[in-house]
Amino acid sequence: MSRKKKIGFGMIGLVAILVVGMSIYAIKGSGEAEESVVQVERHTIPPREHVFVNGKIEPRNSESFGVDLSKGKVHKIHVVDGQSIESGAPIVTYRREEVESQIKELQYQIDDAKAAKNSQPSDDSGLEAVADMAASTNYDSQIKRLESQIKDLKDNEYVTENASIGGRVYIEEIDSPEGVKTERITVQSGDYVVRGTVSEKDVLKLSEGLEAEITAVSNDKKLSGTLESISTRPSDGAGQIDTQGMGMSSGQSLSEYEVIIKLESIEGVKQGFHVQAKIVYGEDRTIIPAESLVKENGKQYVFLIEDNAAKRKEIQADVQEGQKSNMVVKKGLKQGDEIVVNPPEELKDGDIVGE
Numbered sequence: 001m002s003r004k005k006k007i008g009f010g011m012i013g014l015v016a017i018l019v020v021g022m023s024i025y026a027i028k029g030s031g032e033a034e035e036s037v038v039q040v041e042r043h044t045i046p047p048r049e050h051v052f053v054n055g056k057i058e059p060r061n062s063e064s065f066g067v068d069l070s071k072g073k074v075h076k077i078h079v080v081d082g083q084s085i086e087s088g089a090p091i092v093t094y095r096r097e098e099v100e101s102q103i104k105e106l107q108y109q110i111d112d113a114k115a116a117k118n119s120q121p122s123d124d125s126g127l128e129a130v131a132d133m134a135a136s137t138n139y140d141s142q143i144k145r146l147e148s149q150i151k152d153l154k155d156n157e158y159v160t161e162n163a164s165i166g167g168r169v170y171i172e173e174i175d176s177p178e179g180v181k182t183e184r185i186t187v188q189s190g191d192y193v194v195r196g197t198v199s200e201k202d203v204l205k206l207s208e209g210l211e212a213e214i215t216a217v218s219n220d221k222k223l224s225g226t227l228e229s230i231s232t233r234p235s236d237g238a239g240q241i242d243t244q245g246m247g248m249s250s251g252q253s254l255s256e257y258e259v260i261i262k263l264e265s266i267e268g269v270k271q272g273f274h275v276q277a278k279i280v281y282g283e284d285r286t287i288i289p290a291e292s293l294v295k296e297n298g299k300q301y302v303f304l305i306e307d308n309a310a311k312r313k314e315i316q317a318d319v320q321e322g323q324k325s326n327m328v329v330k331k332g333l334k335q336g337d338e339i340v341v342n343p344p345e346e347l348k349d350g351d352i353v354g355e
Contacts, residue, residue, distance in 0.1 A: 040353045041341040042305060043289060045333060048280040051205055053212075053259055055196025057266060057273045059188040061165045065091050066174075067182045071159050072096040079185065081171040089163050091185055099157040103150050110146045113139050163187045194225060194261040194275055197235055199254045205281050206230055212261050213278040221268040227279055231258040286329040287320060292341045293327060302333070303340035305353060310340060312349035 067074060072094035079091055117139035167189040176182045194214060198206065206227060214223040234255035261277055269275075294301040300317055303310040315332030333339070340353065347353070 036352060037354045038310070038344060038347050038351045039355065040303075040310070040343065040347065042338055042353075042355060043292060043341045044338045045286055045288060045335050047335040048284055049205070049282045050278050050280045051198060051202045053194075053196040053198055053261070053277040053279060055194045055259075055261070055275055055277060057192050057263070057269060057271055057275060058195050059167070059271065060191045060193050061167070061189040063163060063165055063187045065161055065185040065187075067092065067176075067184075068094075075158060077183070077185070079169045079171070081169060083169045085163055085166060085169060085187065087163060087166040089166075091161050091163055091187070093158055093160040095158055096156065099153050103153050103157075106146050106150050106153070110143055110150075113142050113146070117143075165189055188271075192263050192266050192271060193228065194263060194277055195258060196261070196277065197256040197258055198230075199256055200234075201254060203230065203257045206259070206279060207281070210279050210281055213280075214261070214263070214275050215278075216269045217274045217276065219268070223266070223269065223275070224264045225261040225277065226264075227259060228262040229260045233257070286333050286335055287326050288317065288329055288333065288339060289341050290319070290325050290327050292339050292343070293317065294343060303343050303347060303349075303353075304333070305338040305340060308352055308354075310343075310347055310349065310351045310353050 073096075075093045075095040077092050078089070079085060165187055167187050170186045170188065172184050172186075173181055174184050194212075208227055208229060210227040212225040212227055214225050215221070216223070235258055261279075288302065292302050294303070294312075300315050301312055302315055304313045305311070313332055316330045317327040317332075318330065320326040320328045340347065
């Protein structure tokens with residue numbers, strides 16, 4: 001065999017040995033990687049309980065004025081579209097045209113009474129003079145009474161409706177029930193709230209003052225608010241909630257109660273936007289199973305799971321009152337964190353964990 005052939009066969013053999021060796025190493029390494037995964041019991045710290053409220057952004061207060069011809073003829077509309085007004089500002093003034101004719105009729109009676117009084121003879125004496133004086137006094141009394149009636153009528157000739165709230169004015173043209181074009185004037189306050197409803201299943205879980213996390217349906221804009229009021233009376237229409245499995249007949253509806261959520265801001269949204277509010281309730285505490293705690297040298301630790309790796313973390317926790325199987329965390333963890341329960345002795349900081 002030539003020298004070149006011997007060298008060629010030697011190179012082939014060397015390559016074969018390297019391939020086999022690398023395969024064995026890879027298989028061994030894979031086995032070691034699999035063996036390094038520690039199987040553990042996981043626990044996710046639960047968030048605070050919450051109730052979802054679907055609602056809409058609306059002005060806190062709104063007041064409408066429809067032109068009401070039964071109150072008289074519109075004498076003057078005092079506001080324009082888009083105007084900002086204060087509470088008590090005049091909105092529309094009506095004039096009662098029938099009052100004008102009544103005043104004219106009374107004025108005719110006054111003129112007649114004055115004419116009759118002035119037509120009395122002035123040279124009477126004795127009993128005739130006394131009678132004329134009495135008649136004059138009667139005319140004066142009649143005139144005063146008629147003048148008083150005219151004053152009362154004038155006070156009611158013009159009727160003005162005033163706004164009970166301050167805010168912005170909106171004027172729109174509408175069709176009256178008689179088919180006549182007329183105007184509707186609306187005053188809306190400048191502060192906004194979320195109006196929504198909760199069912200009878202959830203209403204007793206809530207209380208005024210709870211914080212609300214609000215999300216606009218159209219653009220996912222996040223807002224903050226506070227639950228301001230909860231109605232004690234159910235809404236006019238019952239909610240269409242599936243009651244099967246609740247011990248109620250199919251199709252039966254649960255009562256709905258209006259809630260009002262005060263908004264801190266409406267930046268990024270507008271009046272009329274539909275939103276969903278998440279209202280958290282219950283105690284704001286982070287609670288973990290006592291079996292997840294590791295004590296060492298007077299300190300407390302847990303294994304926090306991040307990216308499927310166990311991270312040894314120091315915490316501070318006390319036994320939950322009345323629940324010795326639970327610990328209330330004062331420092332080191334938060335709701336939503338995932339930890340190991342009953343950590344095995346071989347578990348070390350940084351180990352990959354399974355389930």
